[in-house]
Amino acid sequence: MNIAFIGLGVMGFPMAGYLAAAGHQVCVYNRTIAKAEAWVRAHSGCHAATPAEAAKGVDIVFTCVGNDEDLREVTLGDKGVLHEMKPGAILVDHTTASAEVARELDQAARTRGLAFLDAPVSGGQxxxxxxxxSVMIGGTETDYARVRPVLGAYAKSQRLLGEVGSGQLAKMVNQIAIAGLVQGLAEAVHFVRRSGLDGEAVFDVIQHGAAGSWQMVNRHQTMLADSYDFGFAVDWMRKDLQIALNEARRNGARLPVTALVDQFYADVQAEGGGRLDTSSLLKRLEKGQ
Incomplete structure (x- = not known):
């Protein structure tokens, strides 16, 4: 298929690469042109000067950018993809954004004879x-059926969860669950250190039991080594948690642990750790915060 991919960050760059490797014709756009040029050198395809130019005449446009406003800019802005997509084409958004902007883009797409799916992802860099x-999807069965095999290029799992906005709501659930897990793991590592136990030995045993989690398996060693450059940045996590907390205020959900962990991440940011990965919650415990 002819595909445009908008946004070549740590997620978008390899995702677009998998689409090219699967045999699709991929044209990319990135705000920093040098990154788009690097992608073309690595994967062939082409790069465009604007999102609209990349989207012209393609079957599917994928977006993977920073936040709601970035998403509006590359879709609805003067040079946004919705101005050039051909009738019947589909816009698939992988940005972690609000359910509100997903519904807004769906309406804008439908008025132009286009289709839309919100499809945030989990799994990190x-x-x-x-x-x-893992891809969480909101939209119609018909639209999802069109893109399902294409998503398979980089999806270990994917599922349609309901109407537009459902994918973003599911991603909020994902981030809510992660926030508490990472804080719990940080406290566990902190306790191990204070107790004098062999951290490697302890986590080697308990990761196979009821305490085990993806975070424990993939982060306990780096946390024990005081190394925090291995994943999702604190700045991004706070953005995601704010989206979840705003939605909770709207729907009446009570998220006391999520709100508390969000403030712990604010402490990390205040100490200059915004670009550290989320496991850096341990640093604030070690500093006595």
Whole structure:
């Protein structure tokens, strides 16, 4: 298929690469042109000067950018993809954004004879690079059926969860669950250190039991080594948690642990750790915060 991919960050760059490797004709756009040029050198395809130019005449446009406003800019802005997509084409958004903007884009797409799916992903940079992401999707069965085999290029699992906005709501659930897990793991590592136990030995045993989690398996060693450059940044996590907390205020859900962990991440940011990965919650415990 002819595909445009908008946004070549740590997630988008490898995801677009998997689409090219699967045999699709891929044209990319990135705000930093040098990154788009690097992608073309690595994967062939082409790059465009604007999102609209990349989207012209293609079957599917994928977006994977920073936040709601970035998403509006590359879709609805003067040079946004919705101005050039051909009738019947589909816009698939992988950005972690609000359910509100997903519904807004769906309406804008429908008025132009286009289709839309919100499809945030989980798995982090490692999942994107290994082609093993989980994709949470909101939209219609018909639209999802059109893109399902294409998503398979980088999705380990994918599921349609309901109407437009459902994918973003599911991603909020994902981030809510992660927030508490990472804080719990940080406290466990902190306790291990204070108790004098062999951390490697302890986590080697308990990761196979009821306490085990993806975070424990993939982060306990780096946390024990005081190394925090291995994943999703604190700045991004706070953005995601704010989306979840705003939605909770709207729907009446009570998220006391999520709100508390969000403030712990604010402490990390205040100490200059916004670009550290989310496991850096341990740093604030070690500093006595």
């Amino acid at each position: 490692a999942g994107a690079e290994s082609g093993a992401l």
